[in-house]
Amino acid sequence: MASSIGKIVRISIFGQSHSAGIGVVMEGVPAGKKIDLERLRAFLSRRAPGGMPWSTPRKEADLPEFLGGIVDGVTCGAPLAAVIRNTNTKSEDYDELRRIPRPGHADYTAQVKYGGAQDVSGGGHFSGRLTAPLCIAGGIALQLLEQEGVAVGAHIARIGAVCDARFDALRVTADGVRAPGSKAFPVIDDAAGEAMIAAIAEARAAGDSVGGVIECAAVGMPAGVGEPMFDGVEGALARMLFGVPAVKGVEFGAGFGAADLFGSQNNDSYRMENGRVALQSNNAGGILGGITNGAPVVVRAAFKPTPSISRPQMSVDMERGQNAELEVRGRHDPCVVVRAVPVVEAACALALYDLLLQSRSV
Ligand SMILES: Cc1cc2nc3c(=O)[nH]c(=O)nc-3n(C[C@H](O)[C@H](O)[C@H](O)COP(=O)(O)O)c2cc1C
Numbered sequence: 001m002a003s004s005i006g007k008i009v010r011i012s013i014f015g016q017s018h019s020a021g022i023g024v025v026m027e028g029v030p031a032g033k034k035i036d037l038e039r040l041r042a043f044l045s046r047r048a049p050g051g052m053p054w055s056t057p058r059k060e061a062d063l064p065e066f067l068g069g070i071v072d073g074v075t076c077g078a079p080l081a082a083v084i085r086n087t088n089t090k091s092e093d094y095d096e097l098r099r100i101p102r103p104g105h106a107d108y109t110a111q112v113k114y115g116g117a118q119d120v121s122g123g124g125h126f127s128g129r130l131t132a133p134l135c136i137a138g139g140i141a142l143q144l145l146e147q148e149g150v151a152v153g154a155h156i157a158r159i160g161a162v163c164d165a166r167f168d169a170l171r172v173t174a175d176g177v178r179a180p181g182s183k184a185f186p187v188i189d190d191a192a193g194e195a196m197i198a199a200i201a202e203a204r205a206a207g208d209s210v211g212g213v214i215e216c217a218a219v220g221m222p223a224g225v226g227e228p229m230f231d232g233v234e235g236a237l238a239r240m241l242f243g244v245p246a247v248k249g250v251e252f253g254a255g256f257g258a259a260d261l262f263g264s265q266n267n268d269s270y271r272m273e274n275g276r277v278a279l280q281s282n283n284a285g286g287i288l289g290g291i292t293n294g295a296p297v298v299v300r301a302a303f304k305p306t307p308s309i310s311r312p313q314m315s316v317d318m319e320r321g322q323n324a325e326l327e328v329r330g331r332h333d334p335c336v337v338v339r340a341v342p343v344v345e346a347a348c349a350l351a352l353y354d355l356l357l358q359s360r361s362v
């Protein structure tokens with residue numbers, strides 16, 4: 001397995017949900033950059049499990065320990081390396097899953113590929129827990145982007161059928177994209193948030209789970225970042241976002257909705273304003289031809305409902321070669337979307353910071 005990504009800023013994520021620890025190596029961060037470790041810890045606590053009704057009850061502090069790369073809060077140019085110790089594992093919940101794979105999780109595909117040598121406990125390297133080290137690297141990228149005048153922030157756009165307001169794709173500000181992230185339940189419209197919390201509670205009470213959509217915007221990305229065809233901004237963001245477990249769809253700007261529009265409705269017109277080219281709408285999500293156009297970059301990621309549910313499900317006993325019924329035990333998120341909001345911010349920040357540095361190296 002290799003869980004690595006990036007061109008100039010390269011990250012490699014290691015560990016399993018129930019191993020001694022999980023962590024990240026991050027290469028290519030310029031020397032001399034100030035990193036506020038207190039802010040990084042606060043960012044990681046937005047994702048950390050335990051304590052909230054929409055979260056798995058597994059309690060982890062998720063405090064990163066830096067082994068290298070930062071001296072007195074400033075990057076020294078050496079690769080950054082950080083670990084988080086796993087402290088609250090309960091591996092017996094996974095004994096039966098060695099034989100009987102959970103529908104919707106990676107148990108079956110990992111068994112086929114690694115032949116039984118894979119770490120099944122806690123979902124092993126496939127666990128959503130691996131998004132904690134992604135948030136270490138992404139939390140750093142968020143701070144580095146902020147130093148470049150770029151603000152990245154996300155909110156829950158939808159849980160099940162309950163929708164939040166949308167970011168104003170053209171006029172959203174740096175404060176506007178960051179505002180939802182300062183709330184315990186990161187939405188724009190708190191009334192919608194209450195209805196989402198109720199929808200999650202209802203699914204959990206029914207032994208079920210629910211999915212949703214996260215919208216993320218980056219304000220301040222300069223025009224001209226990205227490459228045509230395969231190294232475009234959409235490709236880089238999508239590749240990073242599809243690395244996040246449970247993401248099944250990614251769209252930009254009007255996204256799939258653009259298919260319902262006429263060209264006259266979908267095209268973002270240009271006008272001169274104070275001697276500068278100004279867009280009149282942002283259906284493109286800030287990207288044309290793979291290259292940023294200076295408008296906010298707007299991306300949405302669709303998350304499937306948590307696969308581990310307590311309702312009985314049809315599976316197979318791979319040892320005995322017969323059908324089996326499975327009731328998943330253990331501690332699971334009834335909805336992964338809430339804790340995944342900082343994960344989407346982290347993923348987008350990493351991809352955008354890497355693209356920004358690439359645009360300066362040519
Ligand atoms: C933050 C986060 C938390 C998650 N928590 C759980 C969980 O508690 N139980 C579970 O079965 N899946 C959980 N998932 C989803 C699984 O890890 C994921 O569905 C699985 O690894 C299969 O990968 P895929 O859905 O991308 O195909 C979580 C995902 C994320 C991003």
Ligand SMILES: C=C(O[C@@H]1CC(C(=O)O)=C[C@@H](OP(=O)(O)O)[C@H]1O)C(=O)O
Pocket residue numbers: 017048049056057058060089090093121122123126127128129130132245330331332333
């Ligand atoms: C621990 C986290 O979430 C875990 C993600 C996860 C999965 O299958 O993705 C399964 C559960 O693991 P466990 O059975 O060990 O409690 C979640 O608790 C985390 O996100 O930090």
